[in-house]
Amino acid sequence: MTLGSDHQPRDLPVVVIVGGGVSGTGVAFHLLQRQLLRAGQVFIFEPRERLGAGLAYDTQDVAHRINVPAARMSLLPDDIEHFQRWLLENNALADDDAAIAVDGSLFPRRSVFGSYINSMIRPFAENGRLRHVRQSVERIQRTGGRWAVTGAGGERVDADILVIATSHPSPLPPQVLRDALADHPRFVADPTRPDALSVVGAGDRVLVVGNGLTSADVIASLELRGHKGPVTAISRRGLRSRGHAAVKQELFGDFADQPSKTAVDLLKSVRAAIRRAEGEGRSWHAVIDQVRTQGRQIWEALPIEERRRLVRHLRPFWDVHRFRVAPQVEAVSERALASGRLEVLAASVAEVGVADDVIDCRLRLSRSDRFVRRQFDAVVVTTGPGHRGILQSQVWIDELSKAGYLTLDPARLGFSCDTQSRALAADGTVTPSLFISGPLARGTFGELMGLPEVVEHAVLVADQVAGAIADYTTRGQGKAYLDSSAA
Numbered sequence: 001m002t003l004g005s006d007h008q009p010r011d012l013p014v015v016v017i018v019g020g021g022v023s024g025t026g027v028a029f030h031l032l033q034r035q036l037l038r039a040g041q042v043f044i045f046e047p048r049e050r051l052g053a054g055l056a057y058d059t060q061d062v063a064h065r066i067n068v069p070a071a072r073m074s075l076l077p078d079d080i081e082h083f084q085r086w087l088l089e090n091n092a093l094a095d096d097d098a099a100i101a102v103d104g105s106l107f108p109r110r111s112v113f114g115s116y117i118n119s120m121i122r123p124f125a126e127n128g129r130l131r132h133v134r135q136s137v138e139r140i141q142r143t144g145g146r147w148a149v150t151g152a153g154g155e156r157v158d159a160d161i162l163v164i165a166t167s168h169p170s171p172l173p174p175q176v177l178r179d180a181l182a183d184h185p186r187f188v189a190d191p192t193r194p195d196a197l198s199v200v201g202a203g204d205r206v207l208v209v210g211n212g213l214t215s216a217d218v219i220a221s222l223e224l225r226g227h228k229g230p231v232t233a234i235s236r237r238g239l240r241s242r243g244h245a246a247v248k249q250e251l252f253g254d255f256a257d258q259p260s261k262t263a264v265d266l267l268k269s270v271r272a273a274i275r276r277a278e279g280e281g282r283s284w285h286a287v288i289d290q291v292r293t294q295g296r297q298i299w300e301a302l303p304i305e306e307r308r309r310l311v312r313h314l315r316p317f318w319d320v321h322r323f324r325v326a327p328q329v330e331a332v333s334e335r336a337l338a339s340g341r342l343e344v345l346a347a348s349v350a351e352v353g354v355a356d357d358v359i360d361c362r363l364r365l366s367r368s369d370r371f372v373r374r375q376f377d378a379v380v381v382t383t384g385p386g387h388r389g390i391l392q393s394q395v396w397i398d399e400l401s402k403a404g405y406l407t408l409d410p411a412r413l414g415f416s417c418d419t420q421s422r423a424l425a426a427d428g429t430v431t432p433s434l435f436i437s438g439p440l441a442r443g444t445f446g447e448l449m450g451l452p453e454v455v456e457h458a459v460l461v462a463d464q465v466a467g468a469i470a471d472y473t474t475r476g477q478g479k480a481y482l483d484s485s486a487a
Contacts, residue, residue: 012041013160013472015465016149018137020046021054022451023438024165025121026075026458027465032124034462036469039128043157045149047136051125052117055167055192057110063220065326066113066451067213069105069244073113073451075120077459080452086116098328103247107326133157140396142403147433161468163461164406164415164423165437169393173381174209180352181359186378191218200378203229207361207374210382211235211344216325218380219342220332231342232374236366238346239320243330245285252277252286256294259301263310266298288321292447299446307411307443323449347372390414390440405431409443417444420464421457433468437461 015037017024028044028051031037044051048058066073074082084106086092092112093099099108124130135151140162142148147162170190181187186199191214200206200222208215211233219231233240253273260266273287291298302310325333336342350371351362359376391401391408400406404426409416415436416424421444423434437458442448448457 011473012037013469014146014158015042015161015163015469016147016157016159017042017044017163017165017437018140018149019054019165019167019438020044020048020051020132021056021165021167021438022052022075022117022454023054023458024163025052025054025117026455027163027165027437027461028124028130029075029121030459030462031465032129034466036466037129040131042129043131043133043149043159045133045135045137045151045157047134047152049134050114050118051121051132053111053114057114057117059110059192060194061217061221061224062109063224063329063332064110064217065099065107065328066110067107067324067326067329068451069101070108071105075117075455077452077456083113083116086119087112090119092116101244101327105244105327107328137394137396140400142405160472161433161435161465163435163437163465164440165458166394166397166440168439169390171381171383172389173383174349176349176352177209177379177381180354181379184354184359184379185357186359188378188380191380191382197221197225197380200225200227200380201229202226204377205229205375206231207359207376207379208233208382209235209349209379210384211238211240212319212382212384213241213323213325214382214384216241216329216333218382219336220329223332223336228341229377231336232345232376233342234345234347234349234363235316236346236348237316238344238366239316240333240344241320241323241325244324244327245283249283249286249289251290251293252280252282253290254294255291256297259298261301261303261306263302263306263314266302266310267314284321292322292450292453295447295453296445304410311411311413322447345372401426405434411443413443414440415443417441419444421445421461422464435461435464 017028024044028042032042070084070087071081074080076082087106087108093108096109099106101107125132133151133155135153135155137149138152139150140147147159148156149159150156173189188196191197206229208218208231215233255269260269270287270291274284277287333342346366347363349361350364353360359379361374361376363372363374392398397406406423407416407426417436418424418430421435421441423431423436425431438454439448445457447453
């Protein structure tokens, strides 16, 4: 069944957004605010019932909390405290006294932020200006200068402008675990799946592969479920995500005025700024927050090879300082460490054997020739999204890649695109009617994982789509600008 496009007048283009999380919903919201399109011109393909929640905020696990204070999260970049006011106006914390941190900051459950985003987009869906196609995408083909987007349920929309705002790909467990545990009943390869941790028993010995935010969430979720068994968390460097500063920190340092040209120089510059900040009684948080704020300028100044070097060598250190644990979640891990129930190792899995469902692991200690052996009842993978496998993560992405419309960016973080967030084809040419929104554009834009940056990027993409709409109307149904062969 084809929706909308065949029987509509062609004086305005049809826009299809693939993905209804914050990235896709943000583009739709800021585009629809402009009053450029009529009802039935904008479609979002999203299988979840709620628009706006996406993978990150669709969780119903009450242990999962936003990891940034509510006062710094908003769908409106010019009104950064909008979400916090929404919380108070809607009495959204009535059953969640634990949301208030010691310093008074609010860290509500993650699902509540999903409800906030949904409340912002819902009016457009209710008045018909936005059509929510509640299906995952099965196929996208370029036909007659348009994008034929077909959902898993058979619904099809022919789009003039396509925005890819798909969610992160699932984690890629180490091959040794995939080979040995593919059929094990307590191997949790993707803990973001609903109720994924239900297979873990209260007394199970658990191996958590990864030490970032997801690891902390898993440990908090297990405790909430009544888990009392020992937990071993491993990562190659043994680095754990850090917590928030005890007191609010003003931004410190300047990395954009004369940006570093190499990853090593950037590291030296950041370390020097941290020393100066500490000399003035500040914490490292102030410096890292400034790096984050100036992230795009820093990234754009680095040559491609230096970007790759930064990702390869410095990204783990950046991640644990940049992505901070909510105080309530951090407290769970700290208690587990203090009691000896949680062990954190700098190690990787060398060998895995299974006998009577018991998982026998030989762990290689990092920066050492030593090995340790541990037995586990369950293994949970928290290594984060498998961005390097994004081109093969879904059939329609793989087909667009093979057709030459999508390619991996040089830093191997997502899709290649230009500074207007238009996709770059395999030969490096622009595909003007195909836009990338969200973290999968970070190979071009740098820091694009945090909510403020994702929202700002959604505004940028909405601006570019609005420009494409204007060009479409002035050039006669977009025959020049929206032709995929145009430069």
